[in-house]
Structure formats: structure tokens, C-alpha cells
Amino acid sequence: MRDSVASLLHVEGLTVRYGAGPVVHGVSFSMAPETVGALLGANGAGKSSTLRAIAGLEPAQGSVRFQGEDISSLSAAERFRAGIVYVPEGRAIVADLSVSENLTLGGYFFDSATRDRRRRMVLDFFPEIANRLHSPAGLLSGGEQQMLAIGRGLMSAPKLILLDEPSLGLAPLLVARVYERLALIRKEQGLAALLVEQSFHAAAKLASRAWVMRHGHVVGELDAQALGSREGRQRAIDAYLGARQEDAALAV
Secondary structure, rough: OOOOOOOEEEEEEEEEEOOOEEEEEEEEEEEEOOOOEEOOOOOOOOOHHHHHHHOOOOEEEEEEEEEEOOOOOHHHHHHHHOEEEEEOOOOOOOOOOOHHHHHHHHHOOOOOHHHHHHHHHHHHHHHHHHHHHHOOOOHHOHHHHHHHHHHHHHHHOOOOOEOOOOOOOOOOOHHHHHHHHHHHHHHHHHOEEEEEEOOOOHOOOOOEEEEEOOOHHHEEEEEEHOOOHHHHHHHHHHHHOOOOHHHHEEEE
């Protein structure tokens, strides 16, 4: 495990409970600044619960450190102010508001000049929505709505963006386009991202490290080389299925 002081994000022993039992069991991992990590696994693996707990949206035990500071006791709003932005599954844009108004919501605490500058930056990354600024967000296509949701998150100038199933419901061509833009944003903005994905192929396009989850446990860890290899893909599948877990748990 990397030193938590040198990490942008350090999660230790994270446990999330719903009702009688835990759905996330003592998850631990670290991310360096300006990197992309992924939580991989099937439905019900605990990926989204882990992401929401990091964002402060789920009560959790264990510790979350961000930029060397313990933020475990901070509210979701305080974590947002610290630079952690969560983009939920299903986008959760405000359908009745315009594209421009949705972007304004993302940077509401900035002065107008800063908001305008951030908006121009977002629209440079996502030109598909640049000509739809005054259209109701609910009329956008699924891919455009995903771009708007990510753009709204970028409006607050985050240091870490948490993306819950960004490829969900999108055609393969749109998935490739969204991930292409995310790669460009990471490069140009120095932004770190942690994404939840069921799709190994989608995650491998962007992530430099991934953690495979099953039944609330981290059962495997893959570095960039493993993410790009057939063997790494097979080990991830084995971890998904619970097979050969002693082989799937990669110490990289």
C-alpha cells in the first residue's frame, strides 16, 4: 500500500452497511495525483457504494484521506468544497433546466467571470453540447447528457472526479467518445478520476490501475500493463466470478 501522505486519495478499511449487514467489507486502496483508477465488478459487487462513501453520500466506517488530510468526518458538501466531485449513475441532470443552467449549478459558488471561464473550458472539451446551451437538458441524447453531467462536475474545478458507470446505456461509439474526452481532460487539466465500471474494456481505455470487487471485497488489483493484456483481462474475469482468487489478487 502506498504512503497515504504521498497519495491523493487513501482509503483504509472502508465498510458500508445497509440494514443488518455490510455491503462493503474493509476496502483499502490508494491513488496518486493526476491518475485514473477504476473499481471493476459485476452488479452488487459494492462498487457504487464504495464510490458514494468516498463522496460522503453513504455513512461508512474506516478512513478516507484526501491530499494527506483525514476527511472521514466531513459531510458530502465539505468534501465537494475540498475538491471531490461525484457524477452519479444515470447522470442526474436537471431535465427541465437548460444546458447552460445545469452548468451554472456545477459552479454556483464561483463569481460570474470564473463561471464563464470554466464554462468555456467545458464546452471546448464537449463541443457537442456547445450549440445546445439554451435547450432543455432532458432533450439531449444519452451521450450528450453524459457529457453534460461530466461538464457540470468540471465546473467546480475538482481535484478528483468520481464517475459512477459513465458508459451505462451508451452505444459503443459514444462510450469511446466520452472516454476519449476524459483522457484529454485528464491530460490537460491534471485531473484525477476514480470510475466505477462493469465494462473491463471501457475502464482499460483510461485507467492506469484497477481494483476488482466481488461481494463487497477487493479481490484483485491490476496495473496499467495488466489492464492492457489478455492475461489481465482473464484474471479480472476470474475475480468477477470468484474463480482462482489466489491468482486474481495481483500484488502490483
